[in-house]
Amino acid sequence: MKGIVFTEFLEMIEDKFGYALVDQLLEESDLPSGGIYTAIGTYNHAEISTLVKLLSQKTNMAESDLLRSYGQYMFSAFTRSYRPFVDRAASAFDLLSSVQHYIHVEVRKLYPDAELPNFTIDQPSANHLCMQYTSERKLSDFAHGLIEGCLAHFGERATIVKTNLVEDGSQVLFDIVKS
Ligand code: HEM
Known part of the structure; x- marks a missing residue:
């Protein structure tokens, strides 16, 4: 890491x-x-x-609350250290949809040994985004905080429902509906 x-x-x-x-x-x-x-x-x-x-x-x-707060904090840090990745996106959904195929791809170019999660994205409608997180590091609470930090950065509000797809937390679904 x-x-x-x-x-x-x-x-x-x-x-x-x-x-x-x-x-x-x-x-x-x-x-x-x-x-x-x-x-x-x-x-x-x-x-x-x-x-x-x-x-x-x-x-x-709780450990989960600490990791979630940390995700929120980390997103702010990214807006400073990796500004161009953030500015390229027009909205929170725009950025979240680009994590897997753009942002983390660029991160991997900068740091070939980076340990990154896998995201599968599905957008059923303009206000609805589904992100499926997979990682053996089981840091979905951190991901949760990053999603919240991203929404806050763009001044957007949404309801995030987090569901464990595998008991050990290595596969988690985030169902995000903008209000
Ligand atoms: C500008 C935006 C972003 C940048 C620059 C970025 C960059 C990074 C970097 C450098 C790491 C550490 C890799 C390592 O330690 O080896 C990381 C890990 C991670 N990123 Fe991102 N990221 C961004 C946005 C996001 C967003 C929006 C999410 C969630 C939806 C996310 C989810 C994660 C998670 C969960 C990890 C921890 C590793 C794991 O779970 O396996 N990232 N990212």
Whole structure:
């Protein structure tokens, strides 16, 4: 998993809870990387689960809520670090429909070792988008937050219904209906 996933996660914790907690997490989590991440480096994705688990214990917040908040935060980070990908889209659905065949394809060109999910997209009508997420990393709560962050960026409102298609969370359907 690319370093940006970790650096932004630690930044979110600092913003929301203060640096002392970041320091405590890194000290107690005993990560193989030592918690030293560079944006372009690659690290074991299990480290994000370790950090989320520990953060959940410290804050008494559910892991799923923390990952979802992190997805929202990350979308804002993308609007800064990857502005051209975001500006190219005219609406939230426009961007969400282009993640699989454009955005993540470009990400893979920049970082050949990126670990990206697979999305199957279906748009039954102008206000209705279905995204099927598949990834062995099981980060659908993070995807949920990214979708919410994307809608917020474009100033759009929608109802998102998330359904696990496989019990372990490796396949998840997002049914998004604009209001
Ligand atoms: C400008 C927009 C976007 C950019 C630049 C971008 C880029 C990236 C990057 C760099 C990673 C990390 C890859 C790695 O660690 O190896 C990633 C992972 C991921 N992206 Fe995107 N992404 C964007 C939009 C989205 C959106 C809108 C969604 C959800 C609908 C999404 C879903 C995910 C998920 C869930 C992962 C975690 C990996 C996994 O689940 O297997 N991305 N993306």
